Amino acid sequence: MTSTEEQTLRADLERLRRELTAHAAATEQSARPVDLDQPIGRLSRIDALQQQQLATAQRDAARLRLQQIDSALDRLECGDYGECISCGEEIEFRRLKARPESPVCLPCQSRREARH
Numbered sequence: 001m002t003s004t005e006e007q008t009l010r011a012d013l014e015r016l017r018r019e020l021t022a023h024a025a026a027t028e029q030s031a032r033p034v035d036l037d038q039p040i041g042r043l044s045r046i047d048a049l050q051q052q053q054l055a056t057a058q059r060d061a062a063r064l065r066l067q068q069i070d071s072a073l074d075r076l077e078c079g080d081y082g083e084c085i086s087c088g089e090e091i092e093f094r095r096l097k098a099r100p101e102s103p104v105c106l107p108c109q110s111r112r113e114a115r116h
C-alpha cells in the first residue's frame with residue numbers, strides 16, 4: 001500500500017471512530033432495560049421491549065466494530081496495517097476502502113464465514 005492510500009485509510013478509520021462513538025452515546029439511552037413496573041399498557045410494553053432488544057443488538061454490533069477500528073489504528077501505528085492477521089497477505093485496497101477496519105483478507109473472510 002502506498003503512503004497516500006495509508007493516509008486515506010487512516011482518515012477513514014478516525015472518522016468512523018468519531019461517528020461510532022457519537023452514535024454509541026446516543027443509543028446507550030434506548031438500550032437501557034425497560035422498566036416493567038411502569039404503567040404503559042401491554043402493547044406499548046412489548047413495543048418498548050422490542051425496541052430495546054433492537055437497540056441492544058445495534059449497540060453490540062457498534063461496539064464490536066469500534067474494537068476492530070481501534071485495533072486497525074493500533075496496527076497502523078505498528079506498521080502492520082493492511083496485512084491479513086490470518087494469512088499475512090496484503091489486503092486489497094478496495095476492500096480496505098469499503099471497510100477499513102477489516103482484519104483479514106477476502107479469502108480468509110470467506111473461509112471464516114463458510115465455517116459458520
Ligand SMILES: [Zn+2]
Nearest residue numbers: 084087105108
Ligand atoms: Zn488472509
